[in-house]
Amino acid sequence: MEKRQANKSVVIGTIGGDAHMIGAWVLSKAFEKAGFKVAYLGAVVPQKDFVNAAIEIDADAILVSSMYGMGIMDCEGLREKCIEAGLKDIILYAGGTVAAPLELEKNWPEIEKRFEKIGFNRVFKNTCTADEAVETLKADLGIE
Amino acid sequence: MEKRQANKSVVIGTIGGDAHMIGAWVLSKAFEKAGFKVAYLGAVVPQKDFVNAAIEIDADAILVSSMYGMGIMDCEGLREKCIEAGLKDIILYAGGTVAAPLELEKNWPEIEKRFEKIGFNRVFKNTCTADEAVETLKADLGIE
């Protein structure tokens, strides 16, 4: 199968019951500045809204922010929903303070393993700057 | 041999090139308050001055303060000088921040071993309060 043509478009939002919207907002500003089309969904976003928005703007990637600690649980199942919606190959990133247990948050290889297992392409610590996020996605899309 | 009769008298001072006199001064105030006769020698006191003062006031104990880090080296030989002067059984205490190497200062059992080896009866951390020092000496002298 052919790799789809990147069209510089991303969906950004904070998942589940999570009200922390600042990180996602800062990301959306950076992606806009870098010339991306951004569907910015704000906070407290259910999984299905991410998928719908991705379809709507024909997104290259969904960037899920999760700060409040239940990121691991909230992200389970998103890849399956994408597949059902025909977005099998869409890039899924997660980022923030994704884990409630401090022992897990400080054991990053374990977090990466867990996110890989539930179908995410990458997961980012909350020390990741908006610029780094943009650069990484560009590299993964093979653009610029 | 008979144990000598305690007469509530101590020599207090800071040894070697050590200029820290405050701890020793605070100790001297506490021992005076507790009814001891105190020969307070101040700071920068050579070993022989401790011994001479102990003879002069017929001291039960010599309390050596050492704060500046070279306590281990500065205290070596004091017991021998006491023995030479006929003060074989005089109680020797050391106290303060006695060791320059932090790894040693935080390894108190090792410090105790070292001070025992050079003939000191006890060695005290710098968290020892003046009252604790008084109480300990009283107990060692079997008084009150």
Added chain:
Amino acid sequence: MTFAIRNERLTDEEFFKIRNEEVLPQWETGKAIANLEENIAIAKELTQGKNYALTLAEHKKNGTNVFEPQFGRALTEYMIEGITYVEENSDMYPDGVWTLFSDTYTRKGDFKKAAAGIERSKQEGMNMLNGWPVVCFGVEEARKITKAAKCPLNLNSADEDARLQTEIVFAAGWNGGNNNPIMTAVAHSKNIPMDKLLKIKQYDARLGGIYTENGVPICPHNASNLSGYDAPAMRSYTNVVQVLLAAEQGIKYSHVMHGLGMNMIQDTAMGRVTEKLCNEYCERFGYKDMTFIIGGYPFLGAWPPRLEEAHAMIAWNALIDIMGGFTNIVLKCEDEAFGTPSKEGMAHSVRLARHLVTLLGDQKVADSDRLRLEEKMIEMEARAILDKTIEAGDGDIALGLCKAIEAGWFDTMVSPWSHVKGKVEYIRDAENAVRYFNYGNVPIPKEAREYNEEKLKEREKKIGKKLTFDYVVSDLQYASILPVPKPFKK
């Protein structure tokens, strides 16, 4: 728009109707607390000598500080372990009180997910929730926590509907809770309209009123952290309005907890103005015998992800409280950037803050022209918004608040809540005080605007550049981004 809300005390009839039809049936643990009289009696018994409201009031009277660490974990055993550890390792008793927080699933009323989080935590042998699921555990478990703690307890349950949580913890002898509808909406909500939210919050306040009237004084958190980045006048406004709403329901104590912006003079001025206005407006509306305990909540913006920088934050925030004359020192800890506070982190923070109190003695920010000017501006701004609010509500603060939000007189910058205009924008000045970059529709008086412009100019002069929206964005992270070692910069 019309709003179906008034600042009026719920009648007993209304209260008990809501209680029996809406609140207790929310989850099975509601059954165990059906008897309110019995709840109050037990709470009274359990909090002999450790009532949250009375402890705060006592310290306020004595001019001493209260340390308020925070903690929340998925399982009761973790809670008890953590509380005991901190109390034993920080000498917080008898000058400390606790804020315990519930998890977000519980706060959003999704008790099933909270229950799943409990199971998951047991399975994984780790804390998988961001707080203690009050409702799933119920009153008996909550009482275990009360008994284990030496210090008084308060619940942070900030979100739309905390009524069942409040019922449970009050019955367990926790004598504080959230009563901050504005804070809640701005920080935790997405869609609920203010009038609907106020209706819910009246219940919590009335419940506190009933406990208070029956010998168990309740002191809710009256928080104004808002989105974390807000003007001091907006915080003062928030605190005053929330006091008036609670007082109507019979609340007599208020922990007036300011979100700190981290400019010492500005934060101090804010605390003073708020206390003055709380007294004045309560008097005006006829609420008598109110006790306000002024507190500071450490900067609720991004924290640095490294120990020493976090310690700098803990120290500076506590010092603003101490020097600013605040009674309550709410504490964050060195874990802030990573996860909810560990017991070790919280013990450290209490020790650090306590030693600052020891070092400072009675030192306070001295009275000065600079301080008085800042007070003047904050007061002028807060009054402007308050008075427009009261006018718009025809003397009713609840109705006025709904209209103030609709009009954008009350506004905030980075809120998930869809009902604020979000037009106001903040930026820091040369002294890192919070200033307006964009006033939106907030009715800032001319003199205050001029002062604001002047302050922005000072920063422009300092950096030698015009301030742009980019600075608004980068200021959000001014306290969290670690310096890149210079030799590696180009």
Added chain:
Amino acid sequence: MTFAIRNERLTDEEFFKIRNEEVLPQWETGKAIANLEENIAIAKELTQGKNYALTLAEHKKNGTNVFEPQFGRALTEYMIEGITYVEENSDMYPDGVWTLFSDTYTRKGDFKKAAAGIERSKQEGMNMLNGWPVVCFGVEEARKITKAAKCPLNLNSADEDARLQTEIVFAAGWNGGNNNPIMTAVAHSKNIPMDKLLKIKQYDARLGGIYTENGVPICPHNASNLSGYDAPAMRSYTNVVQVLLAAEQGIKYSHVMHGLGMNMIQDTAMGRVTEKLCNEYCERFGYKDMTFIIGGYPFLGAWPPRLEEAHAMIAWNALIDIMGGFTNIVLKCEDEAFGTPSKEGMAHSVRLARHLVTLLGDQKVADSDRLRLEEKMIEMEARAILDKTIEAGDGDIALGLCKAIEAGWFDTMVSPWSHVKGKVEYIRDAENAVRYFNYGNVPIPKEAREYNEEKLKEREKKIGKKLTFDYVVSDLQYASILPVPKPFKK
């Protein structure tokens, strides 16, 4: 008593006679630095872009802060490892400078014991000295350290005779040293008379003058920590006198380093008064083109033996510097109560202090009546002692100083030095500012005494008891004794 000392510049003849007959022969490493011209040339080369004096002056001009960690270990390899570690792990460059300290054996001129300490350290595989033995190692080893460091270097060698140490480190491109005869006598000496000490210190200062005149500006530490517990006026006095003594020998830069008492207003006032008096008295005596960099040395009294309390101390002391408008922030670290600073401890302190600078922006202690009153009192007291000193010396500050000490106009409380009267006694007031409990012979003006009494009354009112000498003693440890957990108190 008569004193054989005048504040007059050493002639070249005098200087070189002392150099060749007294200083260089003290130890074999004196040989390698016989050629002063060559020393200066190499020092110049080695400190291109990292001169201590110029770095401080530059920050003062820009209104930015300098971080000054301290370090000292028995072996050169430990020194280089520590310096490199801190510089790499704290982002101190380019806003940092180093104080490196020599060990006490070296300071007391007992080079044999220092050499034994080196051997012992190698044997034990541990640092067995409380500083780096400058003289035993000599200039080539010192230059290795200079090359390894990114930041400028300063030597703390405070004790009676540091001349050979000063020669060696200046030749190695360390551009700061001690020039604080009063501080030295009070804190480190037992018996040396002041006139004899001043004679020795004139040499260090003149050496600095010669370097300065030849293109390598030297900025000595002009310290006023004294015994750790002293009145601010006594510190200002110390700084001013030490400036005048150094200036006469050709020193142009002075790091006017105040010992902090930890009351923010009082310490701020002290810094301001000292700077004002330094300028005024230098002008009066005709010393031109002087640059004073005001710095703060963290509380030199007993520190708490636990991490978090130490962090509170680090933060509060740094904040006084920052808010007080001091340029230099000298740093202690979390190891203070246990041993000389570890590299990790120092890196932590730099990070903590740097983040405070970030958080504060341009925040400073605001001008206020309270501050002005404190300044007025300190200035009045310092002037009274200064003017009596100058009068007693018939216009000569060196002679006057000797007489001031003899008369007890200058005095300190807990000094090992036999020549101070030791009659003055200090105690803290309700705000933990340092006050006189006993004036001794210090000529404190009436108005200042009245103010002092008033401040003591405030504390008596606070504690509900008369202040006695017991408080003088217990105040010595007010910042170091950890609270005993209350449940275990009777």
